[in-house]
Amino acid sequence: MSTQEQKPEPDTEPEEPESQEAPVEQRAPASPQQRRMQRKASNLAERERQAAEDEAKLEGDTVHLKVFRFDPEVANKQEPRFDDFHVPLERGMTVLDALIYARDEYDSSLTFRHSCRQAICGSDAFFVNGSQRLGCKTQLSELDQPVRVEPLPHQEVVKDLVVDMEHFYDQMHSVEPYMQQEDLPEGDLAEMRQSRENREKIKMSTRCIWCGACMSSCNIAAGDNQYLGPAAINKAYRFAMDEREDEEIKEHRLRIIEQEHGVWRCQTQFSCTEVCPKDIPLTEHIQELKREAVKKNLKFW
Amino acid sequence: MYEHDVIVVGAGGAGLRAAIAAHEAGADVAMVTKLHPVRSHTGAAEGGINAALREGDDWELHAYDTMKGSDYLGDAPAIETLAKDAPEDTITLEHWGMPFSREDDGTVSQRPFGGLSFPRTTYAGAETGHHLLHVLYEQVVKRGIQVYDEWFVMNLAVTDEPDPNDRTCHGVVAYDVQSGKIEGFKATNGVIIATGGPGQAFDHTTNAVSCTGDGQAMAYRAGVPLEDMEFVQFHPTTLPSTGVLISEGVRGEGGILYNEDGERFMFEHGYANNDGELASRDVVSRAELTEVNEGRGVEDEYVHLDMRHLGAERILDRLENILHLAEDFEGVDGLVEPMPVKPGQHYEMGGIETDENGETCIDGLYAAGECACVSVHGANRLGGNALPELVVFGKRAGYHAAGADLGEAAIETGYSEDVEDETNPDLPVTPGEAGLEPAGGAVAADGSGQVLDEADVLERAVEAERARTERLMEREDGVKHADVRAKLQRAMTRDVNVFREAEGLKRALREIRECRELYQEVAVQDPSRTFNTDLQMTYETRNLIDIAETIALGALVRNEFRGAHWRLENQVRDDENWLKHTLISWNGGKPSIWYRPVILEGEAKTYEPKVRSY
Numbered sequence: 001m002s003t004q005e006q007k008p009e010p011d012t013e014p015e016e017p018e019s020q021e022a023p024v025e026q027r028a029p030a031s032p033q034q035r036r037m038q039r040k041a042s043n044l045a046e047r048e049r050q051a052a053e054d055e056a057k058l059e060g061d062t063v064h065l066k067v068f069r070f071d072p073e074v075a076n077k078q079e080p081r082f083d084d085f086h087v088p089l090e091r092g093m094t095v096l097d098a099l100i101y102a103r104d105e106y107d108s109s110l111t112f113r114h115s116c117r118q119a120i121c122g123s124d125a126f127f128v129n130g131s132q133r134l135g136c137k138t139q140l141s142e143l144d145q146p147v148r149v150e151p152l153p154h155q156e157v158v159k160d161l162v163v164d165m166e167h168f169y170d171q172m173h174s175v176e177p178y179m180q181q182e183d184l185p186e187g188d189l190a191e192m193r194q195s196r197e198n199r200e201k202i203k204m205s206t207r208c209i210w211c212g213a214c215m216s217s218c219n220i221a222a223g224d225n226q227y228l229g230p231a232a233i234n235k236a237y238r239f240a241m242d243e244r245e246d247e248e249i250k251e252h253r254l255r256i257i258e259q260e261h262g263v264w265r266c267q268t269q270f271s272c273t274e275v276c277p278k279d280i281p282l283t284e285h286i287q288e289l290k291r292e293a294v295k296k297n298l299k300f301w
Numbered sequence: 302m303y304e305h306d307v308i309v310v311g312a313g314g315a316g317l318r319a320a321i322a323a324h325e326a327g328a329d330v331a332m333v334t335k336l337h338p339v340r341s342h343t344g345a346a347e348g349g350i351n352a353a354l355r356e357g358d359d360w361e362l363h364a365y366d367t368m369k370g371s372d373y374l375g376d377a378p379a380i381e382t383l384a385k386d387a388p389e390d391t392i393t394l395e396h397w398g399m400p401f402s403r404e405d406d407g408t409v410s411q412r413p414f415g416g417l418s419f420p421r422t423t424y425a426g427a428e429t430g431h432h433l434l435h436v437l438y439e440q441v442v443k444r445g446i447q448v449y450d451e452w453f454v455m456n457l458a459v460t461d462e463p464d465p466n467d468r469t470c471h472g473v474v475a476y477d478v479q480s481g482k483i484e485g486f487k488a489t490n491g492v493i494i495a496t497g498g499p500g501q502a503f504d505h506t507t508n509a510v511s512c513t514g515d516g517q518a519m520a521y522r523a524g525v526p527l528e529d530m531e532f533v534q535f536h537p538t539t540l541p542s543t544g545v546l547i548s549e550g551v552r553g554e555g556g557i558l559y560n561e562d563g564e565r566f567m568f569e570h571g572y573a574n575n576d577g578e579l580a581s582r583d584v585v586s587r588a589e590l591t592e593v594n595e596g597r598g599v600e601d602e603y604v605h606l607d608m609r610h611l612g613a614e615r616i617l618d619r620l621e622n623i624l625h626l627a628e629d630f631e632g633v634d635g636l637v638e639p640m641p642v643k644p645g646q647h648y649e650m651g652g653i654e655t656d657e658n659g660e661t662c663i664d665g666l667y668a669a670g671e672c673a674c675v676s677v678h679g680a681n682r683l684g685g686n687a688l689p690e691l692v693v694f695g696k697r698a699g700y701h702a703a704g705a706d707l708g709e710a711a712i713e714t715g716y717s718e719d720v721e722d723e724t725n726p727d728l729p730v731t732p733g734e735a736g737l738e739p740a741g742g743a744v745a746a747d748g749s750g751q752v753l754d755e756a757d758v759l760e761r762a763v764e765a766e767r768a769r770t771e772r773l774m775e776r777e778d779g780v781k782h783a784d785v786r787a788k789l790q791r792a793m794t795r796d797v798n799v800f801r802e803a804e805g806l807k808r809a810l811r812e813i814r815e816c817r818e819l820y821q822e823v824a825v826q827d828p829s830r831t832f833n834t835d836l837q838m839t840y841e842t843r844n845l846i847d848i849a850e851t852i853a854l855g856a857l858v859r860n861e862f863r864g865a866h867w868r869l870e871n872q873v874r875d876d877e878n879w880l881k882h883t884l885i886s887w888n889g890g891k892p893s894i895w896y897r898p899v900i901l902e903g904e905a906k907t908y909e910p911k912v913r914s915y
Binding site: 073077104105109112115160165181196199202203207209 | 336337339340341342344345354388389392395396397398400401402403404405406407408409426428431432435436439440442443479509510511542543545546625626629630631632781782783787825826827828829830831832833834835
């Protein structure tokens, strides 16, 4: 297994963009504005001194990343390995920021999905120091070094940190993840009514960003490839609990999730709930659906 | 080769809505998108959807507010179409299960937003875009619409008649990111571009890394004019360190902006004596930067947005997502302290010139959403008007491409003999690609004027893209695309920002030219065909260069102050000379600039330009 040691070059600091020049209005001398500018000037000196001190503390500080590498068609990457990257640390830097830096400055073949940088697109779930986390939402300052970044476990690796998401998407699609109510209220612009309480009840379940962290963390899903998994069951919950859908449709949904590889597989280990970056109480939702399924079955007894 | 009736490029809000409409109209429709649909940047929209749903409001008020917000650069037929269609299209979303916030009687909630005369912004917490995106994707799954995800569309397959108005689009060429293969997708009825904005032309932006203006660049190089590109919205409330968006909903609910001295500057310094924080976005962004430039900014960089007085209950009910964003991306607890905010690039008002049916001047080529310019937003987009634009014009483009009759469009497209040409643009360098390389592999490159049959057009486009890719992959040593992109972003952020002046704009054009020259040397380091993001980002950077240039060109020629576009040399709105759209045509690598008058005549009335104050 080969490893690359790469150190930052000393003069690769990105240039600070210059700030916008705007027209400064001329004002009478000794106006509050002028006094303010003077005070600013002295404050500025103090702040610059402080900033220089802070920089001095950070200077030379790098974060050590160990990143999983694999490429099925590149000779020296066909055997999985870890590459080391030493990235200059900046305040507020996230795992994603460090990966972007490593890619743009050291190795442009370093491959990972990412898009929004703000925890809404769900592209950048990785296995960071042994747990499933979104790269963009994970501060380096919270992590022990070296920071190990690996692809999500229990999914096939396509390349480096990119995993095959097809199975995850198939499971999401299998619970009929769409509103089925077709009996709409009469009249122009008439919406279906939904109580505030009911909206609140489904609120957390609607926050799922399909990142796949939960599925990757789940022992059951690892052992049973057909298990629907926490995200898909949560998607079913989102509709089953929505009062805008008829009772009949809800029963249809409960039949989907109580199949052999559905809710009853869950052993309430809470690993999905722990890793969910959107704090969705996944295990609770699965438990609640189990109770609903029991109630439905009693009704038909 | 793949074949469908309608191909939708991009799977954000506009693309998904277009695909659903085309499917409803009976077409075999497929989506080709470089991201999986739920990763699209529509998901980051926070605020809401403007629609006149309630008693006391009507579409005409919405249209008037939008025209005023546009600083009289929106076209009335487009604005009126938006305002009339938005209510029904918003309720359709509700019927599809959209989890809108609710009133006590169970109806959907609406809140005030900047520049609106009625609280008509329909919302789902502060994560409206996320819910919109997921609801639309759910409907695509329900209908079994084919999605080719992680397929990057590289170019359009367009015929090569000399006049772009005579050309026809027959499909697209796409690159399968997972396998690296390049294939043609034939569209028998039409191609709809819905690829979003070009925010990555700037380095402080709310936009995703994937917002690289691909569709705009492809349409531009194929011969469709880009319209009003100089109008770039800088959102007044983005987090200083990352550019993450803090919704206008915070101000809509009563959030207040303070400078370092604790002054409520929107009122105390007279920027907007009536509406204060809820003035239009361009007004608030300029006010904030003026505060900072005059020494009243916090740490000389930003201002404070305070929502503490709203109380934890209301914040948690309506703005919870904002608390998470401020905490995760700035380390600030919005319940106990004010949030630091500054302006950041947010939205491109301009784009691919279309009519109100989404059609461009090229037969069979459509565009909808942020990548298009229909034009609804004119010189400044109102908050809450982007999401209704996605659903209204996405739907219309989808129906039209599938062959449904939407009536004749009132808006003209394409260059014609009777438009006004810009004859003396005073440019510091020659724009475009003349003398560098053929026009990005566009089929029109040979200029023969020969009309090819459809299959040939697509095949030639595929071959051109394969050849381009080989060249990029074969080069051994060269410039990194990341360095070219970073240089471009710095130039745009420094000189094509909120406050603009001729000298800075010329400097930006020179730097963009340097980026083009550097790009000639760009080399892809990653030798793999599997998930080669090095290669994909290299294609994207080329698109950004072409788009950034149109933004800077438009900004240089438009010597007036209108909406989001401010010029040092002429700080007034000049209706006598500038009540017109700026259009830029690629002309096979030799861009030209021309103008078309704005349409202020609506269905029942003519909108008279008035002084715009808030």
